[in-house]
Amino acid sequence: MIVLKFGGSSVSTPENILKVLAVVKSHASVNELAVVVSAFGGVTDSLINTSRLAEKGDLAYKEELKKLEERHLTAVKELIHATRQSAIIANVKFLLNELEDILQGVYLVKELSLKTLDFVSSFGERLSSYLIAEAFKENGVPAFAADYRQLIITDRTYGNAKVKFEVTNARVKQYLTNTNELPVIPGFVGTTEHGETTTLGRGGSDYTAAIVAAALDSASLEIWTDVNGMMTADPRRVKNAIPIEELSYEEALELSYFGAKIIYPPTIQPALSKKIPIRLKNTFEPAAPGTLITQNPRQSEAPVKGIASIENIALLTISGSGMVGASGIAMRFFGALANQKVNVILITQASSEHSITVGINQRDATRAQLAIEQEFQLEIQAGIVDKVNIQNDLAILALVGLNMKNTPGIAGKLFSSLGRNGINIIAIAQGTSELNISCVIQKKDEEKALNTIHEAFFLSDIKTLHLFVVGTGTVGATLLKQIKNQAFNLYKTLAIDIKLIGLTNSKQAVFNEKGIPWAQWEEIFEQKGQESNIEIFVERMAELNLPNAIFVDCTANPDVAATYKFLLERSISIVTPNKIAASSNYHTYKELKTLAAKRGVKYLYETNVGAGLPIISTLTDLIRSGDTVHKIEGIFSGTMNYLFNTVSADKKLSTVVQEAMDLGYAEPDPRIDLSGKDVARKIMILARETGDNLELEDVHIKPFLPANCLQDSPMDQFWQNLRSYEDTFEGQRAEVESQGKGYRLVASWEDGKARIELREVDKSHPFYSVSGSDNIILFTTERYKTQPLIVKGSGAGAEVTAAGVFADIIRIAN
Structure with missing residues (x-):
């Protein structure tokens, strides 16, 4: 026998139900199958919402009930031939009339007990199992809607009933063995021995399937949903999540416990007890392999199988000197929580025994705090135990994988990945089996952390x-x-x-x-x-x-x-x-x-400095490798170098300045370049990289233009002043040129002093041959004492500047 379970998304529409039919027919022998189904997608939530409206005395519940009726009757009309519809519609309406009577009672008395809510909630699966069984019959598959009252027997814990396995196993075997028709079983619902309807909690349809599979000693259990198996992370939060091919029962338990929604945690236990393989499959991509959960999965090189998280966590801590060496503290602490039915998700304790911290659901935090403070009331009054500290709005992340215990560095990789992205770890827990490493972080960082860790462990090449x-x-x-x-x-x-x-x-x-x-x-x-x-x-x-x-x-x-x-x-x-x-x-x-x-x-x-030239990185590498920088000098302005290389008897100063602006070399206000202030900023930055705490006012600038060309005045006035000076400048430049020299605006730093000045350099100097808008920088260091280290190249323009920015971006990736 093989048990197939189909979730709400798989049976949400008539089209999807036909896909379920195709999956069932793809198995070699339908007679060797049992099918468990959830309510149509969204119906259980709708039933609960309808009940709440009735409880409040809101007649809107009738509109919700009408929508439920229309949805199920539409399914009948689309799935069943007209000749058979009337009888099936009558049965559906009979069920819905029973539901309407219950809701009318809730509306009248304004009370909704858990027992009543369980009964109302059961109608989703009761309706879906009946309609799907009839759809199977319509398509040539002999099937019947199983009576939930004949199958799973529970206690009276309404909303999350506990299964009585001995009697349940006997009933399942008796009811489902030796039948020639395919049983379509309503998931999620059970009954007490007195015939009262119960539910197994949200996700209970998976649990139903596992209980049936274990009772029948099934060859396998297939859980069909809308994703290609259990993923390495929640695909709604981590877009690059990928399916996990195989998992052990223990790994699957850990992942489901820590929030992997595809499988309900209790589902695994009945299958584990009988060593029944569980296959997670996608109804909408049946050819995809899905995920196999088994006792001995194939060995994987990946140490981490998956990442999961639980949000809305509170950390509750009790601490104090009176806890050190005192016996019974932990027993009293956890006993107080157990008495209040507070589930503990994570535990961590200081090795000094000075504190105990637990992670719990945030909704239980206040109740848990009161219970513990009441238990330790005398110690708190005596000052030897502190009042309970609560941290809210947290999340737990869990890395799961059997191979983690054989792989060093997993924790280091986890913590360093989070640290690089500014995610603070508040608490850590790891069992001795090393199957799981859990850490507590701020809830606001949960999605970022999931993506960060997923990239580190599953996309390490990207x-x-x-x-x-x-x-x-x-x-x-x-x-x-x-x-x-x-x-x-x-x-x-x-x-x-x-x-x-x-x-x-x-x-x-x-x-x-x-x-x-x-x-x-x-x-x-x-x-x-x-x-x-x-x-x-x-x-x-x-x-x-x-x-x-x-x-x-x-x-x-x-x-x-x-x-x-x-x-x-x-x-x-x-x-x-x-x-x-x-x-x-x-x-x-x-x-x-x-x-x-x-x-x-x-x-x-x-x-x-220097646009795309590797100037700062070169200087940084020199210093990091232990070199000592004695002097830095160079031509740091592509604009100014272009100017001095281009100005001639035929090209006046104002014309060249305008050209530099048009080419994108100069700032929109060229006085920033002409004043030497831009160069001063660059030499100051380099000096600071060496460790010098230089300020801009410490840089001595010797202007080459008169004050009226550099003053803060309207641009028209600037151009007028520049043109009036350019003949004087040309005379000086021509004189320097006649001596076989050229003008260069040089920035230098040496012995803690920085200068910007116009220098005359001859053809033997490295600065003389720097053409166009190029920059050149000379580093004189302890290693490069006799022959300075030279960095030279284009130092202005959008292309080289953008390329330098691009290189920095890639540097971060590396």
């Missing part, structure tokens, strides 16, 4: 980055284009999956948790962007609480830079060409660096 990009101007748009062109190759060759989750500019923003398609970001941003600002954007980013989140600031906006601290505190990495934060006061610079290190995230700003 690193998913969630990007939030600020700025759709030249650099931002170029970066998005570069990622679009490279995204597939990154996934294929480096297993990096970059998803654009949020995008904003100064006016609007758009979010998509599943990812904004790279090829359509402009269209989506234009059509679906909603009014926003940077404060709203970062708040939304924090609310999404995604793992491996990266904030990419492609602006030069001080308001955006002001959000960095908020983001780092929430364990969100930052990548930016925006120099404002790193070149602000030293306290802010240091605070951001320290905060990133503390939170285990990255704050990368390689493009603050």
Whole structure:
């Protein structure tokens, strides 16, 4: 005998019931089957809701009852030929009339006992089993609707009745053995020995199937639902969850206990007692292998089989010096909880015996607290035991796998993965069998934690980055284009999956948790962007609480830079060409660096100096490898280098400045570049990377332009002043050129002093040959004392700046 159980989603519509019929017919011998069915999808909830309305005296219950009637009668009309419909409709209406009478009584007396609620709830399975049996007959399968009163016998614990197995097993064998028709058994419901209807608790249809399978010594138990077996995590929360091929009974018990909804925990016990294999299958993809739960599953290389979680958890802790070495404390503690029927989900105790902590359902927290404080009233009054401490709004995560005990580093990988994503672990529990590692976290972090752990243990070859990009101007748009062109190759060759989750500019923003398609970001941003600002954007980013989140600031906006601290505190990495934060006061610079290190995230700003050139990373590598930096000097401004390489007798200063602006080399206000302040920020950042606490005012700038060209005045006045000076400048430049030299704006740092000045360099100097908008940086260090380490290349422009930002993003993935 094989027992097949079909859940509510599998029998929710007439079309689905025909799919169930196809599954049943696919078995070699229908005579060797027993089928257990749930109520039509959603019906049990509807019955409970209808009962509650009647209890409140709300006549709306009649409308709900009418909907239930219409749904079941529609199923008759779609599944049964017209010649047979009248008798079946009469039987359905007979059942519904009985239900209506009960609800009318509830409405009149305004009372709904658990006993009555059980009776009302039973109608879902009673109706579905009858209609499905008739649908089977209609399609040539001899079947009958089994009478639940002849099968599972329980006690009188209404709402969650306990099965009396000895009498139940005898009844099941007697009722279902030696029948030539397929029994269609209503799940979830039972009866007392006095004929009173009971229910087995939510998920009880699975339990019914397992009880029947064990009583009949079945060859196997198949549970058909709407997913391809038990998954590595809840697929509603972890999109990349995958089916588990095989599990042991113990692994399945742990996963179901900790929230894997596909199977009801008590289901496994009857099957386990008889070593009956359980197969979890998908009614809508019957060819999929599903999950096999058995005594000896095939060995898997993966140490972790699955991840599950329970939310709405409270941690309850009792502590105090009076507990140390005192016998009977634990017995009294757990006895007080047991007396209040409080279920303990997790236990952890300090090795000093100073405290005991348990995880319980949050709804039981107040009742549990009162019970324990009453039990330890004398000790609390004496001050040797503290009052009970309660932490609410928590969740429990559980890693499950038999092979974990043979694999070192599992706990370390778990905790480091959570830590890198800013998820704090409040409590930990692990049994000596090492089958399960459980940890308690904040409920708000549950989904983020599930995705983080799932990626670490099941998608270790794939690193998913969630990007939030600020700025759709030249650099931002170029970066998005570069990622679009490279995204597939990154996934294929480096297993990096970059998803654009949020995008904003100064006016609007758009979010998509599943990812904004790279090829359509402009269209989506234009059509679906909603009014926003940077404060709203970062708040939304924090609310999404995604793992491996990266904030990419492609602006030069001080308001955006002001959000960095908020983001780092929430364990969100930052990548930016925006120099404002790193070149602000030293306290802010240091605070951001320290905060990133503390939170285990990255704050990368390689493009603050030299656009896409590896200048900051080179300097950092030198220092980390133990080198000592004596001097830094270089041409740090692609704009200024372009200017001095381009100005000539034929091209005046004002013309070249305008060209630099048009090419995207210069800032919209070119005085930022011409004043040397932009270069000053860059040399200051590099000096700070060496450990120098330099401030911007400490950088000595020797301007090469007169004061009236650099003053804060209208742009028209600036251009006028620049043109009036350019003949003087050209005369000086021509004189230098006649000597075989050239002008270069050089920044230097040495012995704690930083300078920006215009230098005359001859052809023998490395700076002389730097052309166009290139940058060149010389590092004189203990190792590179006689011949400085040189970094040289293009130092301005959207393409190279965006490429540098892109490289920082990939650096985080690695």
